[in-house]
Amino acid sequence: MSVPTRPGTADTLTVVLVKAGRTKIRYPAGTVRDDGDRLTVRAPWAAEGVRDFGFVRFEPGDVLTEHYWRTRWFAVKEVRTGDGGLKGWYCDITRPAVLRGSELLVEDLDLDLWVSADGSRVLRLDEDEFERSGLAERDPAAASAAVRALDELELLARAGGLEELLG
Template identity: 40%
Template sequence: MSEALVVIKLDAEGREAWRYSGQVLRRWPDSVLLEAYFNRADLDFHGILFGRGDRFIELYYTDRWYNIYELHDRADGHLKGWYCNVTRPAELSDGRLTYVDLALDLLVYPDGRQLVLDEDEFAELKLDDLTSAQARAALEELKEIFHPPVGLRLDQMVKS
């Protein structure tokens, strides 16, 4: 039986923004791979439909300033794209995975197109210079990871 974790997303000021359950698929010393299912109403998000019940494979790091979600269609499992959050490093304890979202996001389409989101929201955050620089560096690292052709497939990391 796989291990369950409660994922807790906090905003930059530490307020809870979202909570849901995920199943651990794989662990490494500095990261964890989870499976979760989208639990909100269907949402057309910049041309990608996030559908209730869509399968998300989520990669969280305890030493990097981002997480990566790989989105798969609920009906046939096809890859819809990736959604990346710029965050403080995740914290794991007592059956919980908690991360602080720093507003910047990167949406990556299956063909490799990238869309940076929420730069205006990020600019309004009251972050110190070091945190702001870490967040910007994380966004650049994500852009490089997903530079076309995209070779990353989280669903292939489950057993490798």
């Protein structure tokens, strides 16, 4: 069941994904829910063309329901085809999200997790990118929080708890 947004929140936000100090992508998203900690938005696949990861393809027509937390170091994106078929969940390890006016600022910390729709595939992604990022040297506390968040999400996914987290 969807919980209404808080009074005074915008119906449409701009999600701003930052990586290594640069804006990676900006896109409009409709607000689904905001309970003060978790902010849920829905948006069509915003990148150009198709992105084939080998284990899943993101393509025009896909719709993402994205869950961001102000107190957690991750975001979970439910990925569906245009006709509603569930592809799975793409989880980004991020600093806690910050809402500034109508912009939702999210800092990507390179680590990711993919969970297939049936839960049979749980894949840790981009650990090599994370190592090369130098975050562990620049901000050891953030690097530690990022690794803990990835571990937490992986445990939840393997136990079938992602849907409960998002419910």
